[in-house]
Amino acid sequence: MIVITTPTGQIGGRLLDILLDLAPARGEELRVVVRDPEKLPDAVRARGDVDVVTGSHGDAEVVDRAFAGADAVFWVVPPTPRPPSLDALYLDFTRAAAKAVTAHGVGHVVGVSALGRGTPVAGRAGLVTASLAMDDLIAGTGTAYRALACPSFMDNLLRQAATIRDDGVFTDIVSADRRAPLAATGDIAAAAAGLLLDRSWTGAGEVPVLGPEDLSADDMARVLSEVLGRPVRYERRPLDDFRAALTGRGATEALVEGYVDMMRAKEDGLDAGVERTPRTASPTTFRQWCEEVLTPALRA
């Protein structure tokens, strides 16, 4: 039995698709934990062979039910806009699950986490520091654990689809010319599926998902312009402007500063600690992602 959290999310949803294709032939049963089963795709609900546990995977009673009889769990801490602290966001959300992993003897857990472990800035990287602490909490249960060590997602750009389409601009707080890895969520889901189906691994460790190349914001603007056939530029936002915008949308100070610290750490090499090799690279190029994911989203 493989348990999937966030089956309506970017990574969890794609993972569910992959496992629905591959798991039955391997005799693997699937269970999803979802707050609102109505949000699952019709095709999933129609199948009848996916066990559905209703509730938030941050709740003790829910994970206790969900992890009973589980061989493996796919774990994602959901992004929440108003956490009182970064520890509350990642660690407190995961504590009940860690207890349930132990209580039910879950053998393998695959979690979505971030690049940065072992770099000099890992301890002051805001959201990433908290995510790495979450990995330690899960690994501390003694289950076999793999953290998917991710850079920024290409899919983050979907949040700026409207301004890319209408104004030909996207923004962030990073330098325009700093190159860094970038991964597609589909590739992260594929890496998770591989680990969940072949559970020959033991102990704790990370599996980097680096994407095929490092790109700067200006590189991304060039590719976007070529794919969309019209100019798209990157605009670096002043920090105070960025803070005010996030706060205006209801984000807590902890979240805003956690993001700013993470982006500063990225400027200082947070994502540069892992070498890209055939094992750590993932296949989807930014150009391919723009063609296959962004372009249809802009038309929608």
Ligand SMILES: NC(=O)c1ccc[n+]([C@@H]2O[C@H](COP(=O)([O-])OP(=O)(O)OC[C@H]3O[C@@H](n4cnc5c(N)ncnc54)[C@H](OP(=O)(O)O)[C@@H]3O)[C@@H](O)[C@H]2O)c1
């Ligand atoms: N974005 C990046 O660049 C980046 C980089 C590295 C790591 N990460 C990590 O990636 C993870 C996010 O993955 P994603 O993009 O696949 O997520 P996502 O698409 O934003 O999905 C969020 C999921 O969480 C669920 N959810 C929201 N609040 C919840 C709650 N209180 N209780 C239970 N479920 C809840 C949502 O379900 P509903 O349908 O019920 O709303 C949805 O399935 C985060 O842990 C983040 O730290 C992100």
